[in-house]
Amino acid sequence: MSAAFTDRHIGVSTQPHVHHMLSALGFGSLEELSVAALPESIYITEPLSLQAAVSEEAMLVELKALAAKNTVNKSFIGQGYYGTHTPGVIQRNVLESPAWYTAYTPYQPEISQGRLEALLNFQTVVSDLAGMVTANASMLDEGTAAAEAMALMRRTNRTAKSDAVFLVDADVFPQTLAVINTRAKAMGIPVLVHDFDAELPDVECFGVLLQYPGDSGRIRQIAPIIEAAHARKAVVGVAADLLALTLLESPGALGADLAVGSSQRFGVPMGFGGPHAGYMSVRAGLERSLPGRLVGVSKDAAGNQAYRLALQTREQHIRREKATSNICTAQVLLAVMAGMYAVYHGPEGLRKIARRVHAMAQSVAQAAMAAGHTVVHANYFDTVKIAVAAGSGHSAAELVAAAHSAGYLLRQVDHGHIQIAVDETTIEADVAALAGLLGATALELAPDASAVVLPTPVRATGYMGNAVFHAHNSETQMLRYLRKLSDADYALDRGMIPLGSCTMKLNATAEMAGVTWPEFSTLHPYAPASDTVGIVEMATQLESWLAEITGYDAVSVQPNAGSQGEFAGLMAIRAYHVENGNPERDIVLIPTSAHGTNAASAVMAGLKVVAVATDGFGNIDIDDLKRQITVHEHRLAAIMVTYPSTHGVFETSISTICAMVHDAGGQVYVDGANLNALVGLAQPGKFGADVSHLNLHKTFCIPHGGGGPGVGPVAVGVHLAKHLPARELGLETSVGLVSSAPYGSASILPISWAYIRMMGPEGLRLATQTAILSANYIARRLSEHYPVLYTGAHDLVAHECILDLRGITADSGVTVDDVAKRLIDYGFHAPTMSFPVAGTLMVEPTESEDLGEIDRFINAMISIRMEISAVQDGLWPADDNPLVNAPHTAQCLTQDWDHPYSREDAVFPAGVDPRAKYWPIVRRIDQAYGDRHLVCSCPSIEELAEVF
Template sequence: MAFKLTDYEAYDFANRRHIGPSPREMADMLQTIGFNTLDELIDATVPPAIRQKEALDWGPAMTERDALFHMKEVASKNKVLTSLIGQGYYGTTTPAPILRNILENPAWYTAYTPYQPEISQGRLEALLNFQTMVSDLTGLDIANASLLDEATAAAEAMAMAHRGARSKANNAAFFVDKNCHPQTIAVIKTRAEPLGIDVVVAEPSELDAGAVFGAIFQYPGTNGHVTDFTDQIAALHEHKGIAVVAADILSLALLKSPGEMGADIAVGSTQRFGVPMGYGGPHAAYMATTDKLKRSMPGRIIGVSIDARGNKAYRLSLQTREQHIRREKANSNVCTAQALLAVIASMYAVYHGPDGIKAIAQSVHRKTARLAAGLEEAGFKVEPEVFFDTITVEVGHLQKTVMEAAVQRGINLRKVGETKVGISLDEQTRPETIEAVWGAFGIDRKDDSSNKQYRLPETLLRESDYLTHPIFHKNRAEAEITRYMRRLADRDLALDRAMIPLGSCTMKLNATIEMIPVTWPEFGNLHPFCPADQAQGYHQMIDDLNDKLCQITGYDAISQQPNSGAQGEYAGLLTIRNYHASRGEAHRNVCLIPTSAHGTNPASAQMVGWKVVPIKADANGNIDVADFREKAEKHSDHLAACMITYPSTHGVFETTVQEVCQITHDHGGQVYIDGANMNAMVGLSRPGDIGGDVSHLNLHKTFCIPHGGGGPGMGPIGVKAHLAEHLPGHPEYGSALGPVSAAPFGSPSILPVSWAYILLMGGAGLTQATKVAILNANYIAARLQDAYPILYTSESGRVAHECILDTRPLNDEGGVTVDDVAKRLIDSGFHAPTMSWPVAGTLMVEPTESEPKDELDRFCDAMLSIRSEAQDIIDGKIDAENNPLKHAPHTVRDLVGEWDRPYSREQACFPPGNLGVDKYWPAVNRVDNAYGDRHLICTCPPMEDYAEAAE
């Protein structure tokens, strides 16, 4: 057909890059479903009563080139100075191989949380390295695979101490060292107040160990003091209290470990292990504890088990998806954490090894000692006498003068009180930096780097070994390190290999163009507490992003402080709680939550001190409105809120959502709409219009921030106008309301991803993405409905952006479990959909809008093949135990080893859906979860242990 000028369409990111199916493919898919147009499908799927009346419109979508140009202009408004502010954030150098092969590598940043261990062995090993690193440096038995930030980790430790202490005190008071970082104290206070915990802030010497259930100490202190807390910890233990130490991880290369002081828990940040400050995050916090407290530790723990052949295999241990099991009785609402950043930190330790880490720590300390000596010789009083990397200088009325002089030299110092200046050095500090600091104090002096002074406390010098495992003693030639990272990446299955059809998790395209600004120094190298005039670019971006998110959601204000979806839930409920208290209704403490809700919902409600009242689901999976109304009336005087997910957790637009919201409001409650399924609403319906008062948004789902193998995430909350003044605040901005995370804007260095996505898509593109997400889900449902019952649909027979496939009949008739189906999908090169949630024995599938028809068909072909194999078992054509489903997944060892199975190697390893020459091979066979829990190993074990396990 001849080309005509009118056939030309301008370049369009949404329809050329982000949205998977082509227009022709969409037409074919619509025909399969039984519709002529996409809008007809949407009209049949989304109830008219909830459709938004105005289209999203903030101008035309930007091209990739224009978006990067615009973002660079905004980023350039940030002033990148050398920040020596400290307070838990430090300059660091990301080794170039780690930057290129992990942080900028989609094989690492597009992976999901390792709930399917057979296809996650690479990142599980890297996270086990992280746990080993933390356990070694802290001197404690077991560590988790990271938490959100140091301040929230400290708050988690307080809650953990509250659960685990056997103190004779009334368990209502927690002691906080006044030398803790200010943001840590603030977040602890925020967490403590709803739980009825009294926070006592004082000097460690003032501790009354018999009057508290636990205490936290900062090591070194925020102003540089290095204190031995052995006596305070012993006093706490005498009264059966719990001791927490918040420790700078680099300092532990030189200083006595918290474990050697007797600490029960250690927390901190691994930011200075190669992760840029990023104006506050994301960074991997750590938590380590003693063996006796391991089962009350929040977060994810990586353990070592064996596979079906007895070979070593890694897996998640203990608290895997604990919230969905224990709900409001869960240890924490933390669902995932900062896996990608933990991997970077662990690889930093592998890259440098113990000698390198020690050398970096020594260098930082010596530079600080030389700086202090120069100030003292000039007549300034420097505190403390012994320190690691931080000093405080008395300057009297010259404080403002000194700090301004430092800024003129390109350096930020920290204001301490009204007469002092704080200085924290780091691995990036150069002699010129030290000379510039001296210059700000009026000292003309040259730094002599050959002067190796030490000002560490003699009684606290570390004598114990750390990082002794062979993994930290690898040949550090770049070739070997690079190959190690590549080997680990090859063991995993991430979005760069295949669709990850996880219901409710929205594993969509994380476009490369959106990722590029993340590593720009203008975004990466800002300290979160630098002067506001140095972060004008950040503030412009955040303001514009917030404005667009308000348009998308129908809310009036957005807070970017929550640095995960679970944190967003918590922050949203705190906002409602603050609102009720401001109206003299602090007694409202009942939260209505459907039984099908995300497990983090009831856990979050518990964290704000509320009582959870579950709401039944009807036969179609919808909220039982009669039960909802009855319980709202019963608890009317104390109703604080309801928490609902929309579209529903089971993937349907419920027509009663406005009725549910109205019932809640009629009884004085507020409506929290979980934003996990916002990918089905953008441009079509706004939670703020249908009755929602507050919602969190998963920017790591709907708005394209990658999951990173289990974090980072961002969970900002949108609120209606009446709640805006009750949002969590931050002391750095003078707010009287407490913060929920360490930094004022959570994890702002990943916000450019979501901002770029919105700029590139435009309002029309975002709306089209939502429509295609619904199309893709309905196409899968249509193709698979004869093989697997679609558990829930709307009255029109449609699903929203996800559908639930019922695999229970296969188990009932042939003993084929949902696990068997999930593991067999690996042989076809797919991550399994969400298993057994919200209904046990089912698979919840969400293809998103990013997957083209070929990939959807490949998945459907694999699922249909599995159904056929299951039918062979049901019909007795193949043994019920010795079959491809029970032995899945199959590895290369299966392919080339001895074969005594009643099906062929080809059927085993090359089922429909696999990519032939590009087939993904899992690193291990099916992992033995029970063995892993019976033999809990959560640090890197010696190789001989694997041999013993195999035997």
Template sequence: MSISPEVRHFSDRHIGVTTPADIAAMLDRLGYSDIDELVDTAVPAVIRKAEPLDLPPARSEEEILADLRAFAGKNTLKTQMIGQGFYDTHTPPVIRRNVLESPAWYTAYTPYQPEISQGRLEALLNFQTMVSDLTALTVANASMLDESSAAAEAVLLMRRASKAAPTAKAVIDANVFPQTLAVIRGRAAALDFEVEVADLTQGLPEGDIFGIVLQQPASDGSVSDQSDIIAAAKERGAMATVIADLLSLTLIKAPGEQGADVAVGNTQRFGVPLFFGGPHAAYLAIRAGLERSLPGRLVGVSKDAAGRQAYRLALQTREQHIRREKATSNICTAQALLAITASMYAVYHGPAGLKAIAERVHAHARTIAESLRAAGIPLASDSFFDTVVATVAGRADEVIAAAADAGINLRRIDADTVGISTDETTTAAHVAAVAHAFGAKTAPAVAVGDYAFPAELVRESDYLTHPIFNSVRSETQMLRYLRRLADRDLALDRTMIPLGSCTMKLNATAEMEAISWPEFAGIHPYAPEDQTVGWRELIADLEGRLIEITGYDALSIQPNSGATGEYAGLLAIRQFHLSNGDADRTICLIPASAHGTNAASAVLAGLKVVVVKNTETGLIDIEDLDAKIEKHRGELAAIMITYPSTYGVYDADVREVCDKVHAAGGQVYIDGANMNALVGLAQPGKFGGDVSHLNLHKTFAIPHGGGGPGVGPIGVAEHLRPFLPGDATGTYSVADGTPVVSTLFGSAGVLPISYAYIAMMGADGLTQATKTALLSANYIASRLTEHFPVLFTGNAGLVAHECILDLRELTAKSGVTAEDVAKRLIDFGFHAPTLAFPVAGTLMVEPTESEDLHEIERFIEAMIAIRAEIDAVIAGEHELAESPLRRAPHSAETIIAGEWDRAYSREQAAYPVARLRTDKYFPPVDRIDGAFGDRNLVCACPAPEAFE
């Protein structure tokens, strides 16, 4: 029996517009006979790829799952007791199934439209409260990318906030994790400030100091009272950061209680799998007064138009786009999905449960320590939490091999030293096996609640006192809480999210399925190479496919966000120039239309930003480019180009721009954020790029997860290969470049998603997806331009994969803003397009290739209906302040409560088009007052009575 192509080809499930009738109708509207004619007209011939992508044949869903099983089967799953910031944990199944594996959570977008993000914002507020309570610091952000880069961000925060001399140095305790030290040193080298490593148990070194960094527990497992050294630093005008294990803080005196200004760390052991190194949500907490210096996102409490309590991102929600090269940080995404998982782990276990887990972990470590002591084996410290470091005089490899034979991985520090870290999954049998590997007898189990650190370090203060951490215990309660929060949000599982430059496409279930398999999820990032064969083969295969797609010569998968990829790529350029003796090449040209993270990343990489003008048609102003190149010829390091441009246009002169920069000795960085308009049609590595980052969480189907995980690998030309990110542990000589995060492969845990996507789509499917994205964007532009003019177009009036709708003239006539349109779209059941970027007063729309014509028409219908409401304001039928546009969105409570005294009907408010009667989403709150939230900053869970 033959199988129909619709069943056989995954691309027909991924791509939304596939029927000949729908394609013909859309092309007819645009005036083209076939999709290739449209593409040939829109995409400049000068950049086109002549031959099809050279990729293996497309795989079916069943075949790819078998392929992934084969990769997973080549990994060796052992009990992981390596530690070093990564610990095994039990993800409660109710959280795994209903958060990590739930499209309601993983397909959500960053909560820039807070009215439709109240569920995930509450979960992130829980995360902030959890971190703030456990660290005893006033404010915590809504997650960082990983522990090492969070520590580097803390150093930069102290440098900004300290009143020390500009030449002051950072002092890092010698007992921090080596990978963290490597990442901090990389940041410091790029920004040209001094980092000194010192044994801070011996006091502070001489000289001006702006900040110190300590770790608790330290790299050797030791736990100590850090109050005195922190106080000494403050006497010298310096600030103090503590890298703290969050679970240990249920037992150990918190950093804030010891005087720290900042605490950073990882929340991975709160229910998030090892994932071969990531994604994991790091945290950063600060004392009061440092809020304006805080990198990343901060969830705050505000109120809506009806006075109800409501959540939103506080302070500058898109700081990079506001302040650009003056931004606090280049962080644009976080690790929201993983932060939510960690927060729910704390909700599920509560303070008593977390303390019980910590005490059990500690008791197992104490039993191991007693066993080794009894055998005469020296320990690095008698004061520890979960990590015991033993000296075995030349026997390290022997001990580690014996443990591995028993199915346990230990940490090899050097030929004489072995580390053992216990965790939530450790059992008495593991303890006995470890003792046996050392040639020791197992000591009697140590009593839970008896601590191996000084009494003055035992935590006495309360934490997690908010009812949310003390009221959800049964699985039934947890299930309903997760469902209640998910129902408050709009994610891709309910509606098209037509965000320009964000590519909210299908994240297919077959792509997602493998990431939680134990053979992938249970591997430690520092496990021996012979245990990670499957991971490395999958990653090498994925890298090869991405190299073919981009046209580059080499690729690093390490950067764990798009902004981190930008930073890594610019560091490669900077280090290339330095290797050639061109230390003066520090100028980075950036078009005015570029993503704000471009400028912020350039500054972090030690470059100086010079802005190049754009023309009124959205192209790079060649005359201004020539002038800037001539002015800075001897200093020119690079130009950063987003292609297609952030204006949604293919610049036909992109090769000319690249050639001009190369002729002046500069390098070309092509931002790959809009790669969804290039795959299969053009390769940035072939039309002038020296380096590009890719957003695997955009073009290559890793879901956004409410604002992370992200993966931002960089592809480079051959001459930049040596400057790809190196290994932060120093174990593998992969490149000479600066490591940007703590693990060689970054957020490896989500790479099977992109691997599966590319493998199932195949060359033809990937190319067809790009063509369909162009078709859908141009169809929307054509249908809506008479209602909302399209701001920028390219050849023959066509756009790329996104279009910008210009509301500025309508705003001048009516007072209705782009934000009003964004909020009114919520009443139609849509997430808004990108608001006010890259041009204020506009909306940028990207339908992606995954949306079908019915959903596209539903969006068009909503926008046309909104235009009619704007016309009613212009005609004087409604005062703007009393119009459904300005009073949008409308919650169910507002619709049904009391007497209706508005100038428009309840029906127009709730059901502006007929189809909403069969499927209606009501936002849980009305429009949120952002200014109130900033004036009255509250960024932890408010007391229940605040909602009364």
């Protein structure tokens, strides 16, 4: 019999190790430690009402049974989601590789060069195809990207009046319009849908969004529309299909200011709606207004080219309520896949795929006309809109039903029209079958793809001329390229990533198995309900389990990032107050220590932020909270608190805080970022909270993927359940869609489903207790070397601890950055730097790390403290020591060595096994230089010569 999954997942799983760690803390059992750490008022002793844990093998059998309830029919629905072939070399070596999916956001660029280069490739592909100067490193999906574009247009159009409208193409994807409407309603932006066959309406508009090609498949000549909009001083965005842009002239060349869309059809399966990497690309002058993350080129301490995240001051953690977006998690893993798809195929390969797709569409159009139907639009790329002939003997609904019976999914537009969208996976047999369904007696396939009549405007501008898109077109080349990049990175497959607030626990292989099963991965999000029984049942089960775990009454998994979960929760609170006749309640109280997305999300939801002070122990200042409640009582909408606190302690007054806010008529939002310290021990929905978002990419094991994918379900009490995100298009609801697909990033939900199923109630509780044990063990062992900034009851922390380096660094001149970079030489990713307190390190070991790895980290930190002492004592100069020069590369060892410390001290410090050494490929990166010389796409040789 195989070992229990819990024993495989939890690192400290042997009783001697547990006893050793408990003894260091002075406790006799995990239960005794838990009771001491958590307030008695929130602690639960009854087990969660979940099914008992099953083995990996039994879980996979159950998940397969759910998958078998789905029917994988071939989709011709389109609407922004298309079949695609994921090259095997990319599926095996990116999507299924822990070297890629267990990595963290590349805030430490020296150990993220592979990921950053891959993202730079993605940015280059997008900006080239869009005809723009700069693209960001991915958005959450196309609908979110369009909503963010709306906000960017409003923000950057300095001539428009405050009541100017946002003009949206009537031919936009319906889910995109739904997400725009949700966001616009919160921000007080009037949206006007317009058919651009007519003149621009006689209203002032700050921005215009066009779909290219349109939802109907039509390719409109957009240049005159853009020109007319510019004459009205509007900013113009184009939602564009990247594959179509290999044949169609780019939005940038046609005069647009920005482009948005999805990279899904570049090798990323439909997955019932996600995850997919959305994109945004802008013209010159708008790059510093881009939301999300941006990879740029800089140089390291040796003058070598190096990559890093550019313009990080735009991040919401720094700007808070002044942030231009609440985007936190991106879609890095999927952006890497899409970028590598483009690298593998190269520009000619992409063009060949696009020509073949268009040829198939022409064949479908010919078959429709041969059967007597009418092709509505003569200029199209892949989607053919067909007016069903009255005398054909079939209505649109009957044709769609007949196709479904034959294994094909067509889209019924209305009672008289259908649409057929072909894609990369369409073959001649499919077209022949479709022709028969349409009633064509004979089919003449379109000419060879290289000789098809191209849609207009035909592309005249080049793209993807950089060497990277021409050097890796064989599988051998691609395999080695992917290996080279992953070798440059540090992920959980190498060692511990002790990031506080970010919960980098391992994602088990068995949990990941279902992601690539075709029963999940090839489903269209708008497939008939009869085809998606299994995945909906799985998602619904997961929602019910999450509700039980958190103590809430209802959960929606639709938000595809924690930031979007925050937004959805705040929108629910806002809708609740409006429903109860209190629209004036628009103030959200947020502690100064909170995650930056809290404040940014509140502003996005149309609410106003008032800060609440924290006391000297890192807790909410109750006296200041009383003052703020008194001042804002009649406008108080909610308080947002993170629990355990952002400072890593269990605040004993949490129940009191909830009661104070409720008494004033407000709601309580508990940020679920630290839920992994509560699962099985306390339930926010039971100790006073009304709503939370949950980070499935943290607590529930969805991989971080280098900065995404993520899922941020929103969990609410019964009184807010009616205000959860809409589940269907076209329904009038109080909130609407917050993500493009009804179930968000559905294809990765099996990961969390599998985790909960294999852990069971006892395993989930044990995982939480172990995380608390490991964090306190680290805090206790390191407290004599680094002060632990905040502790709670019984001098305990929660699941993370903050090491205060401020006094140490002030005496030595060594900075917290130096310590972070020196940890690379010891073979570790740094903890969270300077959040929530500047000059500190926040450490979180999670339950996944074993005692040996935890002790290795502790010993490394002690050794680094001794190195700092050597600087303090004058043994090493303040400007030339292993810390300020860290990290050290293999290359630096071959150069003249004139440092006061040895080469061995540099690269093999105490405890580092030379046989298992992680070697960074760059020295410390000059962030400021890169921001002054902003290069955010693959630079040519000439550009590099200018920059360096």
